[in-house]
Amino acid sequence: MKKTLNKIIVIYIISLTLIILSPVAMTICGSFGITLTEITIDMSGYVDFWIWKPLYFNAFLRSLFIAILTTVGNLIISVPASYFFAKISFPGKTSLFMLYIILMVMPFQVTLLPQYIAAKSLHIYDTLFSLILPGIFATFSVFLITQNMKTMSDDIIEAASLDTSNPLKIIYYVIIPSVRPGIICSAILVFSEMWSQVAEPLVMIESENKYPLAVLLNSNITFNLYELATIVIFLLPPILLFLIFNDDVLEGMSKYNLK
Amino acid sequence: MLLIITVNVTMNIKRKILIILAVPSLAGVLMFFLVPFVTSVYYAFLNDAFNMDYVGLQNIEDVLTSKYFRLAVRNTVIFTIIAIPAILVVSYSMAYVLTYTMKNNKLLQAILFLPYLLPSVSITMQWKEYCSTVAPIVSLLIIYLWKYTGFNITLFITAFASIQRETLEAAQIDGASSIMLATKVVFPNSVPMLFFVGIISFVNTFKVYRESYLLWGDYPDQSVYMLQNYLNNHFAKLNYQNVAAAADIFFAIIFVIVLIVLRFEKKWSDMVW
Numbered sequence: 001m002k003k004t005l006n007k008i009i010v011i012y013i014i015s016l017t018l019i020i021l022s023p024v025a026m027t028i029c030g031s032f033g034i035t036l037t038e039i040t041i042d043m044s045g046y047v048d049f050w051i052w053k054p055l056y057f058n059a060f061l062r063s064l065f066i067a068i069l070t071t072v073g074n075l076i077i078s079v080p081a082s083y084f085f086a087k088i089s090f091p092g093k094t095s096l097f098m099l100y101i102i103l104m105v106m107p108f109q110v111t112l113l114p115q116y117i118a119a120k121s122l123h124i125y126d127t128l129f130s131l132i133l134p135g136i137f138a139t140f141s142v143f144l145i146t147q148n149m150k151t152m153s154d155d156i157i158e159a160a161s162l163d164t165s166n167p168l169k170i171i172y173y174v175i176i177p178s179v180r181p182g183i184i185c186s187a188i189l190v191f192s193e194m195w196s197q198v199a200e201p202l203v204m205i206e207s208e209n210k211y212p213l214a215v216l217l218n219s220n221i222t223f224n225l226y227e228l229a230t231i232v233i234f235l236l237p238p239i240l241l242f243l244i245f246n247d248d249v250l251e252g253m254s255k256y257n258l259k
Numbered sequence: 260m261l262l263i264i265t266v267n268v269t270m271n272i273k274r275k276i277l278i279i280l281a282v283p284s285l286a287g288v289l290m291f292f293l294v295p296f297v298t299s300v301y302y303a304f305l306n307d308a309f310n311m312d313y314v315g316l317q318n319i320e321d322v323l324t325s326k327y328f329r330l331a332v333r334n335t336v337i338f339t340i341i342a343i344p345a346i347l348v349v350s351y352s353m354a355y356v357l358t359y360t361m362k363n364n365k366l367l368q369a370i371l372f373l374p375y376l377l378p379s380v381s382i383t384m385q386w387k388e389y390c391s392t393v394a395p396i397v398s399l400l401i402i403y404l405w406k407y408t409g410f411n412i413t414l415f416i417t418a419f420a421s422i423q424r425e426t427l428e429a430a431q432i433d434g435a436s437s438i439m440l441a442t443k444v445v446f447p448n449s450v451p452m453l454f455f456v457g458i459i460s461f462v463n464t465f466k467v468y469r470e471s472y473l474l475w476g477d478y479p480d481q482s483v484y485m486l487q488n489y490l491n492n493h494f495a496k497l498n499y500q501n502v503a504a505a506a507d508i509f510f511a512i513i514f515v516i517v518l519i520v521l522r523f524e525k526k527w528s529d530m531v532w
Contacts, residue, residue: 010361013357017367017370020374020408021370081283084277084281088277088278090277101517102510106296114295114296122290136287142284144414144455147452148452171280179421185413192375196375198469234378235376239372239373242368242369243369246369
């Protein structure tokens with residue numbers, strides 16, 4: 001009885017996955033020149049991307065630069081801040097945290113013009129840093145990691161603070177290992193967010209030769225082989241990141257299995 | 260005795276100093292989010308961003324009485340009320356099955372995450388075909404679920420991962436059935452994450468604007484004219500004082516919602532722990 005129920009659930013999940021996958025699969029097939037009427041394998045789109053046409057390749061490198069720098073910077077800033085929000089009592093902390101949540105929830109249309117003014121006055125307008133710096137300070141990961149740290153028991157931290165008074169050491173040796181899944185998850189999400197952002201670069205960056213790849217792919221494209229191949233390559237970095245680090249997220253649960 | 264008191268006092272002082280950990284983050288937030296946001300609040304009381312004449316509550320009144328703003332708010336509320344519970348139920352249950360019923364879920368999870376990454380424009384053609392037969396609001400809901408379910412699943416799986424294995428084992432040794440494990444152990448432990456995902460899902464409802472724009476342009480069917488259409492159309496027309504006024508109203512609403520959600524979360528955690 002239980003096994004059949006499990007089987008039904010598994011089939012349900014797999015069919016949902018297939019539905020979700022179908023537009024992606026069509027794009028991948030299209031990039032090799034496969035259509036409903038003819039099945040041929042044409043790699044010319046990929047050859048163009050890596051060898052002949054630098055347009056999208058350069059944008060790809062720019063996107064990598066933006067996403068990697070933002071993700072690393074964001075974690076360096078967010079992890080200590082989350083420790084503060086989750087585990088240290090301080091007057092007015094709850095209000096501060098609420099402020100973080102509200103800023104996180106504001107849609108981009110609301111903050112866009114003020115951010116544009118800020119970028120102008122800091123002289124980072126029309127540079128990649130006008131995307132990287134706000135990304136580093138985005139409150140999303142502080143919130144995510146804080147929520148993860150809240151479930152940690154205080155005893156471990158108390159014990160560690162008897163051994164050392166350096167909070168950075170406590171963070172490095174105790175906090176980070178305990179909330180590793182949350183940290184990695186937020187890294188993947190920050191990376192993906194930066195990787196696929198479109199609206200912000202359109203406002204912050206004026207020169208078209210500085211546009212990240214997502215902007216180019218969301219503008220007027222004709223769906224030729226070169227563009228379809230680029231879309232497929234565009235999907236790879238976040239997915240690879242996801243597959244590489246997924247082990248970490250799932251580590252420690254693989255042995256346990258609720259049936 | 261005295262020694263213990265001194266230790267306690269010094270620990271308290273040290274703990275206060277630890278705000279320094281949050282200072283880099285606070286400084287950046289101030290510079291890139293808070294100051295710009297306060298500036299935008301200020302804009303709401305000017306007649307336009309260039310002349311800078313103070314007009315008081317005129318803009319806010321204009322927005323509140325605008326037919327389009329009311330329509331946009333109504334549609335947004337309807338969409339939110341349907342979409343958020345729907346995505347929470349779907350993604351929570353799928354995350355649960357992926358975590359506890361299916362062992363080797365790595366690939367499936369990555370596949371489910373794909374839609375979040377796919378550039379919107381690359382599948383607009385497919386959506387146009389799929390969505391021509393259903394009501395616009397339904398197609399928007401489908402796109403929303405399609406795009407963000409995998410995203411939410413990832414978040415839920417992280418929450419499940421940080422539930423200590425000992426807790427689950429102890430519950431099982433005590434004879435908890437699988438339904439009891441799901442409702443009495445896993446669910447209470449993932450409540451903070453449930454609130455978080457709820458809030459994120461709310462943010463994400465605003466990002467469906469991109470698909471809506473690609474499908475229907477600036478002026479979609481009345482039933483899917485959302486707050487983000489309103490904001491974007493006025494932003495594009497450089498009606499910034501109008502956008503700022505709408506943003507202020509929006510801010511007030513969000514403020515209340517977040518306050519309620521946090522209260523509720525606190526009550527819930529007090530109850531569980």
